[in-house]
Amino acid sequence: MTTKNEKLRWLILCAMFAAITAVLAQMEIPLPLVPISGQTLAVGLAATILGSRYGAMSMVCYVLLGAVGLPVFAEMKGGAGVLVGPTGGYIFGFILAAFFTGYILEKTSFTLKWAMFANTVGMIITLVMGTVQLKFVMDMTWADALKFGVYPFIVVGLIKAFLASWIGITVRRRLKQANLLQVKGDVAA
Template sequence: MDNKNTKLRMLINCSIFAAITAILAQVEIPLPLIPISGQTLAVGIAATILGSRQGAIAMVCYAAIGGVGLPVFAGFSGGPQVLVGPSGGYIFGFIAAAYVTGLILEKTKFTIPMALFANIVGMVVTLIFGTLQLKLVLDLEWGAAMAAGVYPFIVVGLIKAFLASWIGITVRQRLLQANLIVGNQKETA
């Protein structure tokens, strides 16, 4: 496959996962400040399947289309006010989390246990970004920021990390077999 087709396939994959993130964002459990949503599940699946670079690009696309006003964020919201609001740090955290999760897998192995570890690290990255912005925007004390921005997400985050790992590795293996994504040399050797 030539370089042009590879780049096109990568762009299509990133676009698909930005769309999947937008869809899963609408699966939400409302909480007082930040809802629990399917976004982080989508981030983990994207990073596990696509790896660091493409996973992060997919999340940049997601943040960009939401940032210009398309209603792709949780609760069918969108616009720059969301990115600079209390929940915006989580969205920026998705980019970093996708990159870190994918990088861990690229440096180790694409297995379910490693994917679980990588997705848990990605969850922590997202929570750090999100809680920091939540604290700053709402001028909260650290305890209040942690109570609103971390604690409610730990158990469900671990469940989503497991699901992202299992789904991501299973789908990644099938996509590699069908030659729909490009794996690293350790996987294909």
């Protein structure tokens, strides 16, 4: 395969994961300040399947789509106002979470055990970034920011980390077997 075709394939995969994130963002459980949505599951899937560089790139694409006003964020919201609002830190956190989740897997191995660890780290990154912005935008105490921005998401976050790990590793293996995902120097099991 030529380098041009390879780059196109990666760009298509990034766009697909940005779209998957937009779709999963609409699957939510409303809470007072920050809803529980499927976005973080999509972040974990993107990172586990695509790795650090392209997982993060897919989240950059997702954030940019929302920033220009497309209704890709939770509750069919879009626009720069969402990014500077109470939930914006979580959304920006998706980029770093995808990068570090993929990075951990690239430096260890693409196995369920390491994927679970990496996706848990990604969840923590998202929660930390989201809670910091929530605290300052809503002028909350740290205790209230944790109460509304972290505690409701821990159990659900761990479940999503497991699902992203299990589904992501399975899909990654199948894509590699079908020669649809070619990664140089991959340490995948």
